[in-house]
Amino acid sequence: MGRKADAPHNVRTRRARTDIREALLKSALVEFGANGFDGASTRAIARRVEAHQPQINYHFESKEALWAASVDYLFGLLGEALDGALPADPAQASTSHLAAGFADGIRRFVRFAAEHPELNQIMVHEATAASNRLTWITEAHIRPGFDAIGLAWRTLRDAGWVAPIDSDILYYLLVGAASQPYVTAAEVRLLAGRDPRDPEWIDSHAEALVAILLPGLSRNE
Amino acid sequence: MGRKADAPHNVRTRRARTDIREALLKSALVEFGANGFDGASTRAIARRVEAHQPQINYHFESKEALWAASVDYLFGLLGEALDGALPADPAQASTSHLAAGFADGIRRFVRFAAEHPELNQIMVHEATAASNRLTWITEAHIRPGFDAIGLAWRTLRDAGWVAPIDSDILYYLLVGAASQPYVTAAEVRLLAGRDPRDPEWIDSHAEALVAILLPGLSRNE
DNA sequence: TACCGTTATTATCACTCGATATCAAGAGGG
């Protein structure tokens, strides 16, 4: 055999800088999502993409910098997935248009949570205790969406379209209900014997969430 | 100073076996909830209760045995908190009584999630990947509640009391929506500037969840 | 072909981890 067991490379191959950087980012998301910041090892992140552990400190400044870069990358994907769902200024939109946009945003967020469970897994890992990482991710990435959802919800609520629920509480109801089966996908497979990545599950899940939060806007009514 | 910095004991004190076991169990829950199994260190668990790390291997067989014992303890508390909320045989109860019991169970579960965020934190940490620990906790502790909730929900749904949502999906909507603000309490404080352990938050949260899942049974209607 | 900047690879550092062996000190019985 031409290589040692588990050795990333015996025959030296060289990759373009952007290739290996992106490969390391994606690998880091999987590991950070599954194990948290401290639990993820840089050796495991590198091994997934057939790289060596010191390459992380070469292409990124540190494990912490890799974490931040991978989180930036992930929220970039989220931004693309949600782009245009909520109107920039809810006050100027018609309420029915706003409600339809809110329902559409829910469906898109559920799909994203299913395709990228790492996002909510990382949030859960970071958000159990105050830290510099939590402060950064909250202010840099979470707050814009939190504010937009809160504003839209309060507009709909005051117009009588939805239940009289505090917008802070609504945000956590929504995020928790949308992400739980994908964050704990391994449990779903054991408990329900179903794969939550199945498009049928994702679709039913999204419609259920729309049905309970925006009764009357469900696709099936 | 009479003791080294961070040293649990300089002057030797002896505690009853049951006392230190229970102290270690509670400390373990906090650490396992915040950091997961691998992330929690036995030294930190011991230090919280002014004990030494080897005492864990003395009073419990291993870190894994301590984890299992602390999870057993926690689900014991959950069982007490939920005792009697759902009728043993939903088919024999009147549907309106079943619905009231379901709403009551939601309120109790939200309160428990707020008082013991470790439970859902531990589940999230364990449920991201298949493992012996996940299989054990699922079969020993999760499945009974999952089955009871599913049966009650399907009864209510087929009687037209609630939205036509698959019971597997409903379970994860419920668990996620009920636990999220307490699992990520540090984020709530940063983002909303509110403490989710506040009784007012807990009460509003529980009522909101009842309102969207069991419209018409909300305490405020 | 010779060179040089860039990247891959190896080796190693100080540190933390869970577990265990060893010894010291407590408590209760006679």
Add this chain to the structure above:
DNA sequence: CCCTCTTGATATCGAGTGATAATAACGGTA
């Protein structure tokens, strides 16, 4: 008091961690 069983306390082991220094080999350019 002394004996014995139990528990506290210390030291240490091998394994794994992130980071870094040192070296080797690639790829383009002159």
